[in-house]
Amino acid sequence: MRSYNEYCAIAQALDVVGERWSLLIVRELLIQGPSRYTDLRQGLPGIATNLLADRLRELEAAGLVKREEAPPPVATTLFDLTERGRQLEPVLQALGRWGGPLVRRPIGDNEFRSHWLAVPLEAHLKDHRPDAPAQTIEVRTGDQPMLVEVKHGSVDVRPGKADHPDLVLTGTASQVLGLLLNELEFNDAKQRGLKVEGDTRVLTRVQP
Amino acid sequence: MRSYNEYCAIAQALDVVGERWSLLIVRELLIQGPSRYTDLRQGLPGIATNLLADRLRELEAAGLVKREEAPPPVATTLFDLTERGRQLEPVLQALGRWGGPLVRRPIGDNEFRSHWLAVPLEAHLKDHRPDAPAQTIEVRTGDQPMLVEVKHGSVDVRPGKADHPDLVLTGTASQVLGLLLNELEFNDAKQRGLKVEGDTRVLTRVQP
DNA sequence: CGGCATCCTCTTTGATACTG
DNA sequence: CAGTATCAAAGAGGATGCCG
Numbered sequence: 001m002r003s004y005n006e007y008c009a010i011a012q013a014l015d016v017v018g019e020r021w022s023l024l025i026v027r028e029l030l031i032q033g034p035s036r037y038t039d040l041r042q043g044l045p046g047i048a049t050n051l052l053a054d055r056l057r058e059l060e061a062a063g064l065v066k067r068e069e070a071p072p073p074v075a076t077t078l079f080d081l082t083e084r085g086r087q088l089e090p091v092l093q094a095l096g097r098w099g100g101p102l103v104r105r106p107i108g109d110n111e112f113r114s115h116w117l118a119v120p121l122e123a124h125l126k127d128h129r130p131d132a133p134a135q136t137i138e139v140r141t142g143d144q145p146m147l148v149e150v151k152h153g154s155v156d157v158r159p160g161k162a163d164h165p166d167l168v169l170t171g172t173a174s175q176v177l178g179l180l181l182n183e184l185e186f187n188d189a190k191q192r193g194l195k196v197e198g199d200t201r202v203l204t205r206v207q208p
Numbered sequence: 209m210r211s212y213n214e215y216c217a218i219a220q221a222l223d224v225v226g227e228r229w230s231l232l233i234v235r236e237l238l239i240q241g242p243s244r245y246t247d248l249r250q251g252l253p254g255i256a257t258n259l260l261a262d263r264l265r266e267l268e269a270a271g272l273v274k275r276e277e278a279p280p281p282v283a284t285t286l287f288d289l290t291e292r293g294r295q296l297e298p299v300l301q302a303l304g305r306w307g308g309p310l311v312r313r314p315i316g317d318n319e320f321r322s323h324w325l326a327v328p329l330e331a332h333l334k335d336h337r338p339d340a341p342a343q344t345i346e347v348r349t350g351d352q353p354m355l356v357e358v359k360h361g362s363v364d365v366r367p368g369k370a371d372h373p374d375l376v377l378t379g380t381a382s383q384v385l386g387l388l389l390n391e392l393e394f395n396d397a398k399q400r401g402l403k404v405e406g407d408t409r410v411l412t413r414v415q416p
Numbered sequence: 417c418g419g420c421a422t423c424c425t426c427t428t429t430g431a432t433a434c435t436g
Numbered sequence: 437c438a439g440t441a442t443c444a445a446a447g448a449g450g451a452t453g454c455c456g
Contacts, residue, residue: 001228001447002429005254007318007381009327010235010300013307018228020209020448027218037419046213048449053420076418091302092218098299099221110215119217173215209428210448228429245438256430261439284437 016062017088021047021055023095026064026081026088031118034068034080045111059085096123104174104183112173114142118157121148124181125155125206135202137180138165141173148180150206167198182207224270225296229255229263231303234272234289234296239326242276242288253319267293304331312382312391320381322350326365329356332389333363333414343410345388346373349381356388358414375406390415
């Protein structure tokens with residue numbers, strides 16, 4: 001992209017990450033950690049393969065991304081954020097908070113990937129009972145199950161299944177999000193088709 | 209811009225403000241307040257006039273910008289942020305903080321406008337003596353003098369001149385910034401050509 | 417398969433000129 | 437002052453091919 005050529009931190013930041021797809025690539029790496037090229041494509045529906053290759057090179061040249069050759073038997077290239085790249089987290093959080101209201105209104109045919117749930121959940125959920133024992137919620141929606149772990153005052157969201165989750169939520173992304181973010185009443189959510197199994201007290205522990 | 213079409217707050221935020229120039233237009237309106245078309249062009253060196261018109265229409269349609277017809281005798285159109293637009297401030301602050309280190313390294317022929325000083329100064333300066341009487345610093349660099357007002361624990365930066373500033377700084381943008389952000393020693397700054405007149409104790413009151 | 421590179425078409429941008 | 441009109445150049449998107 002053409003540089004704005006301004007002596008201004010905002011403009012120079014945008015010179016680096018203002019191009020189409022760049023910040024979404026950073027989002028993927030922040031949520032997913034070290035990722036293969038193909039996994040990145042999975043999380044960026046619609047990206048042209050040449051653009052993904054271009055952007056990864058640019059981000060690498062800018063020092064935000066590094067590529068590592070995974071040792072055998074995996075023997076594949078892994079892309080990961082550098083420390084400088086990881087420092088973009090506050091930018092993505094601010095964007096996510098600002099964009100929240102846009103997502104909550106009716107949605108049509110948007111693409112969805114389960115791991116994107118980490119954005120609103122880590123932004124808005126809190127552990128209100130940090131001294132209580134750890135609890136987990138399994139969320140079944142989208143392309144893979146997600147695990148919400150509430151422990152020691154922090155809320156962690158990552159792909160995976162729990163052995164014995166305290167609560168299991170099964171439904172559409174907006175149902176699950178509505179309930180967890182306390183924007184949809186419990187009974188409304190169930191009426192709209194959300195399946196809730198387990199100990200619902202963990203909900204009030206994390207809801208905003 | 210083409211929508212990313214993702215059920216993700218970050219992607220939907222970028223659908224609205226991810227286009228080239230959009231966030232810089234928001235920056236201008238945040239710093240300058242209600243502005244005329246021509247003033248916006250002044251603060252966005254290099255923007256094509258058709259693009260500025262396009263972006264303003266898009267931002268207006270998205271509900272971030274409103275246009276007001278100023279009453280006579282001014283009788284001109286003023287563009288201003290809506291409340292929703294003003295809520296982008298944390299996004300720009302995060303971008304500005306991330307981009308700070310990029311600006312501090314040697315710079316060549318970048319364009320500069322004095323009012324952009326508000327970005328780093330309001331991000332990093334603090335009033336460490338909120339109970340002391342108000343003080344002002346006049347900064348003379350770039351296209352217009354800027355006023356830094358320290359009062360009641362807050363630091364305000366805006367265009368203008370003070371009647372009796374406590375301190376006047378005259379020099380290049382990087383000299384002034386280096387001194388105010390405490391990244392350049394006082395004596396180094398003077399040796400490189402920065403002119404410092406007045407009561408330098410206000411410096412330690414605001415420096416990070 | 418994973419990780420691209422090439423080719424082609426379409427859209428967006430930038431530069432400049434012009435207008436109510 | 438606040439734009440619109442025009443046109444060349446750059447970038448994005450989609451399909452496909454290549455190579456370990």
